Amino acid sequence: MSSHLLIVLSWLTGxxxxxxxxxxxxxxxxxxxxxxxxxxxxxxxxxxxxxxLPLFVFFLSSVVIGRLLPVAADAGDSKDKQPRDLVQVLCNxxxxxxxxxxxxxxxxxxxxxxxxxxxxxxSELGKYLRRPTYDVLQWRRVPPGLSGGVSTGGTLGGAxxxxxxxxxGYCLLPDYGAAMxxxxxxLGFMGMLLDSILGAxxxxxxxxxxTGALSDVQHPGSTLYSGYHWVTNDLVNVLAIALMVGAAxxxxxx
Numbered sequence: 140m141s142s143h144l145l146i147v148l149s150w151l152t153g154x155x156x157x158x159x160x161x162x163x164x165x166x167x168x169x170x171x172x173x174x175x176x177x178x179x180x181x182x183x184x185x186x187x188x189x190x191x192l193p194l195f196v197f198f199l200s201s202v203v204i205g206r207l208l209p210v211a212a213d214a215g216d217s218k219d220k221q222p223r224d225l226v227q228v229l230c231n232x233x234x235x236x237x238x239x240x241x242x243x244x245x246x247x248x249x250x251x252x253x254x255x256x257x258x259x260x261x262s263e264l265g266k267y268l269r270r271p272t273y274d275v276l277q278w279r280r281v282p283p284g285l286s287g288g289v290s291t292g293g294t295l296g297g298a299x300x301x302x303x304x305x306x307x308g309y310c311l312l313p314d315y316g317a318a319m320x321x322x323x324x325x326l327g328f329m330g331m332l333l334d335s336i337l338g339a340x341x342x343x344x345x346x347x348x349x350t351g352a353l354s355d356v357q358h359p360g361s362t363l364y365s366g367y368h369w370v371t372n373d374l375v376n377v378l379a380i381a382l383m384v385g386a387a388x389x390x391x392x393x
Contacts, residue, residue: 253327265293287339
């Protein structure tokens, strides 16, 4: 058996196992799992299998946090605690795949996933800890899980998520050092804050006319309080990642 055929068979076996396990355990929808496999194939063929590590750490940590901290926020996105679908996979990992496709500086891959991980950890930990949460711009109390809300616990969690991904650079880049670690982690953390700002200004938030409660979900009778109907949490996520990677282009060049 040739080495190429062995690689193909191994990839098919691993892909089948990944699809079955993630869908069966409710981590991904069927289309979401297929999108993740397509993304992984693109990354592995363009920049090497080693660069699947940041994707794996992001996905695994998101699943583990979701399982260990099973708290859903009433004000959160309608996809909260649901299997990640195709749109979520593409919005969190699409920029990562594009960087690999365009053969840009590999540190940008870390920046991309640092933003995604930082935002996910901040959101999940913020909802679980249920510490006082404030609108990032108006600094008024808002319910935990609402787009644009920040809390001490969530912010510290976001910093930890960005640092985790930044630390993977020591395994992936030969010239990686403390300065680059700080840059990647800092960009990831700022991307999380940018996500909150975009959530507070552009993402649709709805108000209940009776209770006055705010939510990312349009419940019967609720009206648009801020943002635009068509701006979702998924769109905010991909915008934050893309903008931070764009900002990092001047720092990291091939």
